[in-house]
Amino acid sequence: MPESAAVRVPAAPGPDTSGPAAPGRRPRPSPGTSEKGRRRGPSPRVRLLVVGGAVVVAALCFLFLFVKGSFDFAIERRLTLVGAMVVAAFAQGVGTVVFQTVTHNRILTPSLMGFDAVYTLMQTLMVFFFGGTVLAATDGLAKLVVQTVLMVAFTTVLFRWLFSGPTGNLHVLLLAGVVLGVAFESLSLFLQRMLAPADYDVLSARLFGRLGSVGAEHLPFAFAVCAAAGLYLWRRRHRLDVLLLGRDAATGLGLNHRGELTGALIVVSLMVAMSTALVGPMTFFGFTAALLAYQFSGTHRHAVVLPMAFLMGLLTLLVGQFTMEHIVYASGMLTTVIEFLGGVVFLAYLLKKGTL
Amino acid sequence: MIEFRDLVKSYGDRTVLGPVSGRIEEGGITSLIGPNGAGKSTLLTLLGRLAAPTSGTVLLDGTDVHRTPSAEMARRLAILRQDNHFTARVTVRELVAFGRFPHSRGRLTAEDHEHIDRALGFLDLGDLAGRYLDQLSGGQRQRAYVAMVLAQDTRYALLDEPLNNLDIKHAVRMMEQLRSAADELNKTVVLVVHDINIAAGYSDHIIALRDGAIVANGTPAELMDPDLLTRIFDTPVQVHEVDGRPLAVHHR
Ligand SMILES: Nc1ncnc2c1ncn2[C@@H]1O[C@H](COP(=O)(O)OP(=O)(O)OP(=O)(O)O)[C@@H](O)[C@H]1O
Ligand SMILES: [Mg+2]
Numbered sequence: 001m002p003e004s005a006a007v008r009v010p011a012a013p014g015p016d017t018s019g020p021a022a023p024g025r026r027p028r029p030s031p032g033t034s035e036k037g038r039r040r041g042p043s044p045r046v047r048l049l050v051v052g053g054a055v056v057v058a059a060l061c062f063l064f065l066f067v068k069g070s071f072d073f074a075i076e077r078r079l080t081l082v083g084a085m086v087v088a089a090f091a092q093g094v095g096t097v098v099f100q101t102v103t104h105n106r107i108l109t110p111s112l113m114g115f116d117a118v119y120t121l122m123q124t125l126m127v128f129f130f131g132g133t134v135l136a137a138t139d140g141l142a143k144l145v146v147q148t149v150l151m152v153a154f155t156t157v158l159f160r161w162l163f164s165g166p167t168g169n170l171h172v173l174l175l176a177g178v179v180l181g182v183a184f185e186s187l188s189l190f191l192q193r194m195l196a197p198a199d200y201d202v203l204s205a206r207l208f209g210r211l212g213s214v215g216a217e218h219l220p221f222a223f224a225v226c227a228a229a230g231l232y233l234w235r236r237r238h239r240l241d242v243l244l245l246g247r248d249a250a251t252g253l254g255l256n257h258r259g260e261l262t263g264a265l266i267v268v269s270l271m272v273a274m275s276t277a278l279v280g281p282m283t284f285f286g287f288t289a290a291l292l293a294y295q296f297s298g299t300h301r302h303a304v305v306l307p308m309a310f311l312m313g314l315l316t317l318l319v320g321q322f323t324m325e326h327i328v329y330a331s332g333m334l335t336t337v338i339e340f341l342g343g344v345v346f347l348a349y350l351l352k353k354g355t356l
Numbered sequence: 357m358i359e360f361r362d363l364v365k366s367y368g369d370r371t372v373l374g375p376v377s378g379r380i381e382e383g384g385i386t387s388l389i390g391p392n393g394a395g396k397s398t399l400l401t402l403l404g405r406l407a408a409p410t411s412g413t414v415l416l417d418g419t420d421v422h423r424t425p426s427a428e429m430a431r432r433l434a435i436l437r438q439d440n441h442f443t444a445r446v447t448v449r450e451l452v453a454f455g456r457f458p459h460s461r462g463r464l465t466a467e468d469h470e471h472i473d474r475a476l477g478f479l480d481l482g483d484l485a486g487r488y489l490d491q492l493s494g495g496q497r498q499r500a501y502v503a504m505v506l507a508q509d510t511r512y513a514l515l516d517e518p519l520n521n522l523d524i525k526h527a528v529r530m531m532e533q534l535r536s537a538a539d540e541l542n543k544t545v546v547l548v549v550h551d552i553n554i555a556a557g558y559s560d561h562i563i564a565l566r567d568g569a570i571v572a573n574g575t576p577a578e579l580m581d582p583d584l585l586t587r588i589f590d591t592p593v594q595v596h597e598v599d600g601r602p603l604a605v606h607h608r
Binding site: 237251252 | 454
């Protein structure tokens with residue numbers, strides 16, 4: 001008897017689900033279509049290992065190649081830079097994926113939601129009231145913490161306010177974030193017009209990402225925040241998967257949707273605020289890291305996508321900085337270039353997709 | 357047993373359901389019928405705690421579904437909404453595996469895989485298990501959603517128009533499966549169905565809604581009354597006996 005006779009065996013408990021189904025269970029794949037949908041390519045674990053390996057190689061190259069002058073000095077400077085990259089990649093990459101998961105969109109990112117605008121406004125206000133020298137004079141852990149707390153407070157108040165309303169609609173929340181962001185930007189711009197030229201110069205240097213000028217003494221705090229946020233999110237990785245299904249399905253499967261959403265948004269706020277306070281705004285970087293992670297993970301599972309977003313972000317920064325430093329000799333321009341390329345990718349994605 | 361008391365659902369000052377009261381006995385299939393906009397989905401989502409009632413309570417085996425922690429509820433009651441569009445790009449098998457989340461919290465055991473395989477087999481999805489949802493036809497996707505609910509393996513299952521998009525073979529097959537789940541595993545199934553004859557053929561109990569109120573409630577034999585059906589649906593309906601079963605005819 002040919003095996004195509006539709007025998008519906010109540011399938012034996014297969015221990016492995018991610019691999020391809022046993023060949024005997026598919027009588028006749030209709031030409032082309034059935035095979036197409038099957039997951040192809042390397043398993044998520046292999047993909048993570050490959051990208052992780054690439055990150056390690058890139059980091060080693062960046063640290064040890066083309067050392068001129070004092071070895072110790074160069075390595076120390078570069079290690080600090082890699083530390084800042086780790087923080088930015090983790091906060092922006094992981095933060096963006098989680099944000100996009102709980103808001104069910106792949107376009108808007110925490111940075112676009114007003115974080116950068118709040119940061120810009122804070123810096124502008126400081127310069128406006130205290131003059132250009134204040135920025136450098138007050139740099140320190142205390143300022144970093146205060147800025148982080150202020151930004152988290154702002155977004156938490158925004159979320160609480162929007163969620164306690166009768167609608168509780170994410171689109172309203174996103175719209176409000178964008179509109180408030182624009183309002184803050186305009187206010188900043190207005191204040192900047194009234195600054196003395198010298199103050200303005202100092203300020204504008206602050207408003208670009210500045211990976212290179214991060215002080216090593218701030219990194220332990222930043223690592224601690226990332227580690228705590230990472231632990232929280234890692235323990236919730238399966239819940240994040242379920243949240244992908246949307247509010248009703250997630251509730252049906254036993255999640256407290258509102259609670260999970262609020263928790264995730266607060267953690268994302270914390271990470272992104274800290275990263276913005278530390279290295280300055282990087283509006284499109286998180287978007288780029290997340291997009292690369294979705295493309296290369298080959299699965300929706302956060303156990304893979306979250307580490308992948310971090311690795312992809314870090315790889316982008318490492319390769320970018322290496323190129324800028326040793327090939328085009330413009331080492332200070334990295335964040336500008338990444339913002340530009342990220343912005344182009346963002347626009348291209350938006351145009352291709354055509355909707356939110 | 358699901359017992360609902362004085363349930364009301366309003367949007368703004370427009371009341372779309374209630375107050376309605378009633379009970380759904382344990383074991384067996386209960387179908388909700390009624391015209392579009394009657395409030396069937398509204399009632400089902402209130403019973404399944406996906407929406408909060410404006411007033412009234414829903415008790416499932418004595419506990420208030422809206423006050424019990426969602427995680428505990430998810431092991432006792434599963435619900436499928438009328439419209440599902442999941443943005444996540446997942447395969448059929450991954451979707452069905454989500455149904456095990458209330459039990460496994462994401463770490464699938466051998467027992468979970470058994471449930472997943474059984475649910476896939478029940479709905480004839482074995483060959484499609486590796487396909488992504490966006491590569492399926494409407495009916496295939498509908499079967500995948502129902503498989504996810506079956507994999508959740510709860511005593512109570514609420515399904516809003518599970519026959520949506522299904523061909524006659526799969527519609528009949530699904531009803532047979534639900535029937536055997538009710539008879540052999542003593543599950544309680546609540547369905548919204550538009551085909552009166554399917555409702556009458558497979559249900560133990562039928563609740564008819566219209567304009568947000570329960571207008572009839574009884575066994576299929578009691579409901580298959582031409583005058584009653586004509587009134588509920590605002591359309592002339594005749595009931596003929598075919599092979600000893602009542603058959604509603606409402607078009608030529
Ligand atoms: N979010 C909402 N806001 C306002 N009115 C709503 C909302 N959801 C449903 N309604 C209204 O409630 C009434 C009942 O809707 P419901 O979805 O329960 O109908 P139904 O019986 O399931 O109909 P169908 O057979 O078309 O699925 C309808 O008149 C509908 O317009
Ligand atoms: Mg409905």
